[in-house]
Amino acid sequence: MIFDRPVQESWGYGISVAQMLELPELAGTTCVAGAAGLRRRIERLNVMEVPDIGPWMREQELLLTTGYPLREDPEQLVDLVVELDERGAAGLGIKLGRYIDALPERVLAEAERRSFPVLTLPDIGFDDVLSVVLSEVLNRQSVLLARSEHLHHELLQRITAGEGLAEVADHVSRLVGARVLVTTADGRVLVETDRTEPGRAAHGPEGIGEDDGLERDPTGRVRVETLAYGFSDGPPQRIVVPVVAGRQDHGRLVATATRRVLEPADEHALRRAATVMALSITKQRELAAVESKYEGDFLRDVLAGRAGDPDEVVAHAAMLGWRFERPAVVLVAQHDDPPPPFRPAAGAAPPQDRFFAAWRSVVRSADPGAAVVGLGGEVVVVLGVDPARAGSVQDVVRPFVTRVAGDGGGGRRTFCTGLSRVFTDVGDLPAAYEQARSAVRVGRWLQGPGAVVEFDSLGIHRLLSLVSDPAELAGFVADTLGDLASDDPESDDLRTTLQALLDHNLNVAETARHLLFHYNTLRYRITKLERMIGPFTTDAHLRLNIAVALQALSLRSVSEALPQRVSVARSAQRGSGDAGRSR
Structure with missing residues (x-):
């Protein structure tokens, strides 16, 4: 049976x-011209009865004629060939000897140039030609439709038997004779049949090569926005076909020719x-939603001490x-901006769902x-985590952030970690959860959108971030810094x-070596600094204020609000100076 093997390539x-x-x-x-176009497909036939047949022709239609409408001027066949080719016709079949003895050379040359098949027919009735060709077309289409129906029925049986997306993709790959890849709506690879052995499913982006012609970003995401639906x-x-259930866009199914011509x-x-x-993905998502709710309830109880x-x-x-039971860290990821209104009719999952799905896929793999x-x-x-591993926890987490961010599947919105x-x-x-949330809050203040921050690196910024204004x-x-705060x-x-002086406990010699300054140059700078901000070398309280001000200056939100405050401070200083002179 046809279902026991891939369909013949023809x-x-x-x-x-x-x-x-x-x-x-x-x-x-016999094909007398345009043999390079013999792969053109015939889905229907038409018979020429009037000279201006062109507007009634459709794509993949074979036109039959005796040449009678053009018997007075066979050269008009050149214009007919041009029009048929531009309308996507399959070819032209002509019966010579009755009204036209031979095709003009210009007709043959134009057909050859366009790879448009021109056929000469034997002495056979057009009704016989129509019957034979249309019967063959219908027979082949009925077989293909039956094969499609069988495939649908067999895949449904596999789904109801408990098989997942990988097994379904594997079976489709074997039946179609192509490498099959299934992605999410934004291009993350859900399952891909093995590149070296079609029909063997491989999960996720592992084993991705460059021989399938698909554009991918550095994270392995397929750039589905560059793919056109249909046959290429x-x-x-x-x-490429969409994986859609109702109005929900689940992704793309991409089949690439391997063992036969598609x-x-x-x-x-x-x-x-x-x-x-789409049914399989919906089933998995429904199960995952139930599991996620149960897991979320449990983790909430753990964080609240009720577990x-x-x-x-x-x-x-x-x-x-x-x-x-092992050493671990808590990671908290939050979008930077309030989410835009979600419109279900757009066919995509809510941004927060995609964000969670991306993290789950990347981390659990x-x-x-x-x-x-x-x-x-x-x-x-x-x-x-492995406490003995060299490097910071941030080094472990950054690859995850890179894969989730942007084209990695988490969406186009930035997020802090x-x-x-x-x-x-x-x-x-x-306590670790609260530390991670504090790191997100302070990191957004300190570095802006897309920050990745460890709690231990926050220092005094933990306190500064609590100032709401x-x-x-x-x-x-x-x-505190006066003109020294200018940009x-x-x-x-x-x-x-x-900052170097404070870091070296005001040790002038060590600071000079660190900054590669001459000792006297640094002494001159200290004198200049004290004229600007006061005797910080002898006033411990002033040094504390200066140290805090320098740290606050590194906060993005403070640096944005600072120019206006510096301008106000300068105006106040000029005003007090003018008042002193008037007295």
């Missing part, structure tokens, strides 16, 4: 002109397969596949024992010198 909707020439009933039919003759040959007719079978895949003693928490987490939960507007990850200290006792998990901090900086090269250079 099968598609209609038949090709070359296949028509092989039909026994049409023996004697390549190279490589490819068929045909446009394969698109119909793949659309049926995509419908079943029981540590041993019970570890045991329950193990049932969910989470390893809470690297650490199957990690907990990844969506809590309200944030994603919480409990990630196992906060990391807690490493903890070894599950009882410390609530950036203008208040900007006023403190302007009052110009000289002030920036002097602030660098001042």
Whole structure:
């Protein structure tokens, strides 16, 4: 049966002109020009009865004629060939000897130039030609439709038997004879059949090569926005169909030719397969939604201290596949801006759902024992770490952030990521969660959108971030540093010198060596700094204020509000100076 093997490579909707020439009933039919276009497909036929037949012709239609309408001027066949080719016709079949004895050379030359098949027909009735060709077209289409129906039925049986998306993709790959790839709506690879052995499914972006002609970004995301739906003759040959259920866009099904030539007719079978895949994805998402709710409720109880003693928490987490018995950190990721209004009619999943799905996919592929939960507007990850590993926790997490961000699947909105200290006792998990949330809050203040911050690196910024009004901090900086807070090269250079002095406990010799200054040069700068901001070398309280002001100046929100406050401070100073002179 046809369903036990991939369809023959020559099968598609209609038949090709070359296949028509092989039909026994049409023996004697000859291609006299345009042989390079014999792959054009015939889906219907028409008979020429009037000279201006062009407007009634359709794509993939073969025109039959005796030449009678053009018998007075056969040269008009040149214009007919041009018009038929431009309308996408399959070819022209002409019966010579009755009204036209031979085709003009100009007709043959134009057909050859356009690769437009021109056929000479034997002495056979047009009704016989119509009957033979249309019967062959209908027979082939009925087989293809039956094959498509069989594929749909078999895939449904596999879904109801409990098979997942990988098994469905594997089966489609074997039946169609192509490498199959399924992505999300934004291009993250859900499943891909093996590149070296079609029909063998491989999960995720592993094993991705560059031989399939698909554009991918550095994270492995397929740039689906560059793919056109339907059949592409390549190279490589490819068929792209949407995976849609109702108005929900689940992604793309991409089939690339490997073991046989793909045909446009394969698109119909793949659309049926995509419908079943949408069912599989919907089923997985529904199960994942139930699991996520249960996991979220459990993690909330853990963070609130309602989940029981540590041993019970570890045991329950193990049932969910989470390893809470090992050293870990808590990661919290939050979008930077309020989400735009979500319109379900757009066909995509809500941004927060995609954000969570991206984190879950990226983290669980690297650490199957990690907990990844969506809590309200944030994603919480409990990630196992090796305390003995060299480097910071941020080095471990940054590859995850890179893959989730932007084209990695988390959407186009920026997000901040906060990391807690490493903890070894599950009882410390609530405190670690608060540390990670503080890192997100302060990191956004300190670095702006897209910050990745560890709690241990916050220092005094933890306190500064609690000041809700950036203008208040900007006023403190302007009052403490005066003109030194200005945004110009000289002030920036002097602030660098001042920070180096504070870092070296006002040790002039060590600071000079660190800055590569001559000792006397640094002494001169200290004198200049004290004229600007006061006797910081002898006043410990002033030094504290200066140190805090320098740290506050590094906050993005303060630096944005500062120019106006510096201008106000300068105006006040000039006003007091004028008043003194008038007295």
